[in-house]
Amino acid sequence: MDSHATPRSRSTGMTTDRRHATVTTDLGDLLAVAEGDALAGLYFPRHWHPPKVEDIGAEVPSAGDPVFEATRRELGEYVRRERTTFTVPTVTHGDAFSERVWDLLVTIPYGETTTYGAIARELGNVGLAQRVGQAVGRNPVSVLIPCHRVVGADGSLTGYAGGLDRKARLLEIEEPPEVAESRLF
CATH class of the missing domain: 1.10.10.10 (Winged helix-like DNA-binding domain superfamily/Winged helix DNA-binding domain)
Incomplete structure (x- = not known):
């Protein structure tokens, strides 16, 4: 994996510490799903393959959540062409x-x-x-x-x-x- 790429990990099963929030960005409002200290989902409105409601956890405010705040900040920097790589950890299943x-x-x-x-x-x-x-x-x-x-x-x-x-x-x-x-x- 490229050393400049988003830190990724895999998991064999979803954990119970999932949560979601709407993250407002220059790309629009995105549904963000976090699992522990990693981003597990980022979806545009009308996404072709949205997550199941039972897989996104409880809704929480994005403000104050380190994963959601880092995602919003890094996406803003990306849109302004100040960032070419992401450091927010991701996890997929x-x-x-x-x-x-x-x-x-x-x-x-x-x-x-x-x-x-x-x-x-x-x-x-x-x-x-x-x-x-x-x-x-x-x-x-x-x-x-x-x-x-x-x-x-x-x-x-x-x-x-x-x-x-x-x-x-x-x-x-x-x-x-x-x-x-x-x-x-």
Whole structure:
């Protein structure tokens, strides 16, 4: 794993110390789920694969919660282009294949993209591209585990559980200044 990537851990089962809050960011209001001292979920409104109500724990205020405050702060710095990596620890509970895919997502450098096929090749079988796409789409921690950096084989923006407009915005945030300045619109 990239040493600059979000610190990640896995767990075989969800714990009872889960809690959730709405975190207001420059990207909009996000549903954040924490487990202990780690972020376990970050979801945009109308997310394709929202968590089950029974899996998000009690609602708590985001203010005063160290995980939610750090998430809000780091996302703000990211949107202002002051941060290229995240330090908020994350925890996920996927199957072995999904965990392997999510581990690869955190190694995609800021400002770069890869394809579903390239990830499948890295996993040893280009025929797994569709399955990679499914795992990418079910990434529980949007932005911090950067699934927005995965594009179609032709470079097109393809499915994003938070919406293609948000994917485009996240990629725009990561554009080098000279690329952003060269765009007319």
